[in-house]
Amino acid sequence: MSLQRRRFLAGSLAAGAIAAPVGIVRGQPLAFTSDPFTLSVASGSPREDSVVLWTRLAPQPMEGGGMPDSAVTVDWQIAEDEKFARVVAQGTEQATPALAHAVHAEAGGLRPGRHYWYRFRAGNALSPIGRTRTAPAAGSTPSQFRFAFASCQQYEQGYFTAFRDMARRDLDLVVHLGDYIYEKTWGQQLVRQHGVGIPTTLSEFRDRYALYKLDPDLQAAHAAFPWLSTWDDHEVADDYANDRSYTTTDPVQFMKIRAAAYQAFYEHLPLPASARPRGPFATIYERYRFGDMLDVMLLDDRQYRSPSACVGKGRPGTVPHCPERTLEARTMLGSQQEQWLDQQIASAKARWTIVAQQTLMAELARPGEGEQQRFWLDGWDGYPNARRRLLDSIASHKPRNPVVVGGDRHAFYVADLKRDFAKANEPIVASEFVGTSITSQGPSAASVQQALKFNPQLKYARGDKRGYATVDLTAARCTVAFEAVDDVKQKDSAVHRLATFVVEDGVTGAKAA
Numbered sequence: 001m002s003l004q005r006r007r008f009l010a011g012s013l014a015a016g017a018i019a020a021p022v023g024i025v026r027g028q029p030l031a032f033t034s035d036p037f038t039l040s041v042a043s044g045s046p047r048e049d050s051v052v053l054w055t056r057l058a059p060q061p062m063e064g065g066g067m068p069d070s071a072v073t074v075d076w077q078i079a080e081d082e083k084f085a086r087v088v089a090q091g092t093e094q095a096t097p098a099l100a101h102a103v104h105a106e107a108g109g110l111r112p113g114r115h116y117w118y119r120f121r122a123g124n125a126l127s128p129i130g131r132t133r134t135a136p137a138a139g140s141t142p143s144q145f146r147f148a149f150a151s152c153q154q155y156e157q158g159y160f161t162a163f164r165d166m167a168r169r170d171l172d173l174v175v176h177l178g179d180y181i182y183e184k185t186w187g188q189q190l191v192r193q194h195g196v197g198i199p200t201t202l203s204e205f206r207d208r209y210a211l212y213k214l215d216p217d218l219q220a221a222h223a224a225f226p227w228l229s230t231w232d233d234h235e236v237a238d239d240y241a242n243d244r245s246y247t248t249t250d251p252v253q254f255m256k257i258r259a260a261a262y263q264a265f266y267e268h269l270p271l272p273a274s275a276r277p278r279g280p281f282a283t284i285y286e287r288y289r290f291g292d293m294l295d296v297m298l299l300d301d302r303q304y305r306s307p308s309a310c311v312g313k314g315r316p317g318t319v320p321h322c323p324e325r326t327l328e329a330r331t332m333l334g335s336q337q338e339q340w341l342d343q344q345i346a347s348a349k350a351r352w353t354i355v356a357q358q359t360l361m362a363e364l365a366r367p368g369e370g371e372q373q374r375f376w377l378d379g380w381d382g383y384p385n386a387r388r389r390l391l392d393s394i395a396s397h398k399p400r401n402p403v404v405v406g407g408d409r410h411a412f413y414v415a416d417l418k419r420d421f422a423k424a425n426e427p428i429v430a431s432e433f434v435g436t437s438i439t440s441q442g443p444s445a446a447s448v449q450q451a452l453k454f455n456p457q458l459k460y461a462r463g464d465k466r467g468y469a470t471v472d473l474t475a476a477r478c479t480v481a482f483e484a485v486d487d488v489k490q491k492d493s494a495v496h497r498l499a500t501f502v503v504e505d506g507v508t509g510a511k512a513a
Contacts, residue, residue, distance in 0.1 A: 030072060030123030034059045037125060039213045041118070042222035043132035044229060044270030046173065046288070048112035051132050051226055053078065054270035055120045057101040061210035064203055067101045078107045078118040082129060088116070095122070100206050102267040112137035113291070130223040133172055136291030141351070143474065145293045147173035148483075149356065150468040151232065151407025152437030153212070154182045156190040158488030160217040162438045162467050165483065165495040167220035169470070174225045175296070177407035178232025178358045179440070180269070181208050183261075187441040191489050200257050205264035213268060222270075228298050229269045230284055232358045232408055236261040236302075239316050239378045243280075244307045246315045255280045285337055287344045293473055295350040295399075297341060299357040304334025308377050316377035320368050325375065325382060332386040341393065348399040351505065352473050359408035360434050361387060362415035362457050366450065379408070391419045391429045401505060402430035403478055405471070409434055410442040411463030412482045414501050414510050421457055428508040433480045433501070435469035439488050442466070459510060465498060478503040479513065 036057040045052045053076055060066025071094045080086040089109055095101040103120065110116065113136040120127040136142045148166050166174065183198050199205045212218065236258050237245045248254040259280035266276055275284045282303070288296040308316035309324040324330075331338060345353070359379045366374040375381040394402050404417060413434035418426040436442065442463035452461050465484035472479040484498040500513035 032059060032123050032125045035125065036067075036122055037120070037127040039210060039268075040219040040223055041120065041127050041130040042227065042270040043118065043130055043225075044227040045272045045286075046133060046135045046226040048135045048137050048289075048291075049110050050106055050108040051110065051116070051134060052270045052272055053103070053105045053107055053118050053120075053130075053132070055103050055127055056268065057095050057103075057122055058210060061214060062207055064206070065100055065210070067095075067097070069097050071096045072101060072122055074103050075121045076103070076105045076107070076118060078110070078116050078132075080114075080116060082117045082131075084117065084119070100264075100267045104271065104273065106272070110134050113140065113142060128219075128223060132226045135289065136293065138289065138291065140291040141475065142291055142293055145173075145290055145473045146171050146470065147175055148468055148470045149175040149177055149405050149407070149435050150438055151177040151358070151435060152179040152410055152440040153218075154179075154187060154234075154437070154440040155212055155215075156182075156185055156192050156194060157187040157441055158191060158439035158466060158485075159491045159493075160215050160438060161485045161488060161491065161493050162217075162483070162495065163215075163221040164217035165485075166468060167217070167224040171225050171470070172290075174221060174227045175298070175356050175405070176227055176229045177356060177405070177435075178230055178302075179234040179408070179437075180229070180231070180265070181212050182234045182440075183208070183237060184234075189489060200260070202260040202263055205260050206267065209264055209268040227270060228288060228296065228356070229271065230298055230300055230356070230358065231265055231302060233302060233378075235265050239308070240302065241305045241307050241316070242303065244313075246313060249313055285333075285340070289350065292350055294352040294354055295344070295348045296354045296356055297344050299333060299341065299355065300337065301332045301358050304337055305332050306330040306383065309382055310377060316382060318366060318374050318376045320372050320374050325377070326384055328385050330383050330386060332380060332383040333390075338386070338389060341390065342397075345393050345399050345402075346397040348397075351400055351475060352478055353399040353402045355390075355402065355404045355430075357404065357406055359406050360413055360415070361390075361404050361406060361432055362413070362417055362455070363421040364451055364455055364458070365421075367454055388419055391417055395419060395427075395429050401478065401503065403503060404430055404432040405469070406432065406434045407437070409463075410437040410440050411448060411461060412436045412465070412469070412498065413458060414460035414480075416457045416459065416509055418457060421455075424456070431503045431508065431510045433469060433471075433510070435482070436463070436465055436467055436484070438468065439466055460499060460501070460512075462498065467495065467498070476505050480510070
């Protein structure tokens with residue numbers, strides 16, 4: 001569905017249109033001299049009767065926002081039509097300096113499984129119009145459910161062409177799996193610039209998010225669909241693990257950086273109030289239900305993980321196995337999230353169970369000297385017993401049609417997940433699909449071919465393309481398509497489907513379509 005992206009600003013329309021009420025008129029409105037809705041609008045965390053609506057007032061987005069050091073009243077409306085003739089809910093929020101004048105409004109009392117349109121007003125300015133969709137009702141089974149998943153959008157390395165393509169599709173949901181921003185500059189053939197160094201303070205993180213959210217293609221994808229969002233490492237610092245960072249070795253200083261980063265993440269995404277940080281801590285893992293079609297377990301594998309094994313205070317790269325790597329106590333999710341996930345898997349009753357996490361879960365061993373293998377320690381290979389416990393949970397509780405989706409690796413992967421990858425005849429527990437990056441530079445062709453050669457659980461791997469993945473669910477099958485940008489360095493590049501795989505209802509393992 002085409003989404004009109006109209007802006008209502010002082011002087012751009014007749015005074016009668018500007019004065020049209022959104023909520024309750026309170027005397028003389030605040031007069032903005034420039035657009036406060038430069039970062040547009042977004043929605044997220046859809047339930048069958050509610051959705052979170054987001055915006056941030058920022059007339060000078062790259063100068064701290066440009067708002068006064070006081071609260072500003074923001075009205076919102078949500079309607080059954082784009083012209084707002086059938087408004088079904090409205091309310092008022094206070095945009096405060098403490099949250100960078102961001103708004104997270106929960107629109108409740110909605111009907112399940114339908115589209116809605118929403119907008120905001122602050123003073124004399126109206127926002128662009130966004131479209132969202134509630135989850136199907138509990139007990140209902142829609143004939144089809146479509147979503148996209150994406151990750152890793154390094155601003156400097158390319159244009160957000162993939163989001164432009166995504167916004168044009170007929171989707172019910174977008175799942176973003178982390179690295180929404182990048183804190184550092186890296187990569188080859190940069191086409192844009194951060195313009196400043198690595199952020200470490202709240203104001204610097206706010207400006208980094210503002211830079212990314214000014215991108216019109218990213219704005220379009222946010223305004224077209226509700227999102228579920230989790231984080232990975234670059235929202236804070238490269239390859240950090242819990243309170244440990246090889247870039248900031250003082251844990252006290254690093255936790256100050258993490259607190260600022262978590263705060264800015266919350267301020268700029270359509271997250272529920274339960275995800276609001278408490279200093280350097282925030283609970284963002286959650287279960288979302290979409291009728292009887294699918295359960296989504298959205299995980300956080302950064303905040304609670306054990307320190308990287310085998311490398312001391314160094315960067316967790318690809319290294320030979322060491323005994324520390326396979327200690328039973330090592331965790332990727334933390335004990336509390338592990339227990340929570342086990343309970344969610346045990347109670348999952350939907351036709352499809354989607355475990356949405358940040359990275360490649362399948363083992364990806366590399367040959368070393370002699371017969372010694374090497375493993376990448378910043379992913380699940382650095383926490384093999386934590387992976388085994390998760391797959392044990394799936395094997396034990398047997399949810400219907402478990403599928404794992406991930407990102408992070410800047411490559412497309414399809415894999416069979418097993419509790420023991422060393423055993424050729426080990427039963428397949430779940431199918432895994434990993435999407436490539438939106439823009440971030442991928443692995444070499446040689447390393448991808450080596451991965452395929454030495455890891456029979458990998459059924460597909462390709463790292464030379466940027467893009468995202470789409471998932472089309474019906475009662476009979478899960479169809480996953482890899483959508484690839486021809487050239488991420490070109491603004492107007494085309495997007496083509498690279499490959500398609502299918503998981504049949506009741507059958508473990510993915511097949512090429």
